[in-house]
């Protein structure tokens with residue numbers, strides 16, 4: 001039994017990411033699970049632009065007292081596993097716009113991504129040959145709009161139609177939805193705690209787990225951190241990473257207390273450790289509104 005935290009190494013973890021990591025740790029440890037850390041570095045362009053980030057992210061987790069089990073796994077080292085899984089699926093080539101396909105390598109972080117209308121589903125071989133000459137094909141899995149359901153500890157059953165989503169981009173990069181399901185399945189992850197901007201991925205991922213012979217995990221989608229303007233927390237909101245805060249004289253312990261206070265697990269200025277928070281943690285009392293970082 002294991003939970004996991006799976007950052008993409010494209011920017012430093014901010015208070016919202018750190019809070020999600022703490023929650024993944026609390027959910028896992030309070031249920032006797034291991035906590036695995038997986039670096040989701042499949043998008044080599046974005047990762048290369050931000051080199052060294054994974055190391056900093058791991059250091060930040062350690063600084064807060066969020067420990068983990070086993071070796072840290074990197075998706076870029078697991079391409080054979082994704083290829084093998086892909087081969088077991090019923091897929092077809094898709095030649096639709098670059099933008100649409102690019103979006104698929106990353107977690108969507110958006111409830112509104114549109115279902116694929118099936119444009120390339122039933123092309124003839126001649127049509128495929130013609131389109132392939134214009135643009136390298138992505139691969140989509142044939143799900144055909146079937147309804148699938150996953151169970152979320154906070155939201156209950158999450159159901160939705162599963163469209164023919166991208167499992168490999170035209171540039172050969174495996175898509176987020178494929179990699180995440182393969183990894184969670186192979187790593188024995190049965191509890192997925194992450195930001196609630198990924199709630200809409202539940203039907204697809206639960207369905208895909210079933211297709212690949214894995215039991216879908218239980219999910220817990222937790223509220224995001226937002227800036228004073230209500231938008232998702234970001235650099236523009238000032239000192240929001242551990243290194244920014246350290247430069248402003250705020251220690252990691254104070255950051256932990258601040259995050260804990262936002263979860264109603266401590267007073268703002270209390271001296272706490274993750275071990276103390278674990279004793280106090282009860283998912284039923286988790287605040288369900290976004291955390292406004294002011």
Ligand code: GLU
Pocket residue numbers: 006007008040107180193194198
């Ligand atoms: N790597 C994704 C991110 O950074 C998280 C995906 C997941 O937890 O399923 O947002």
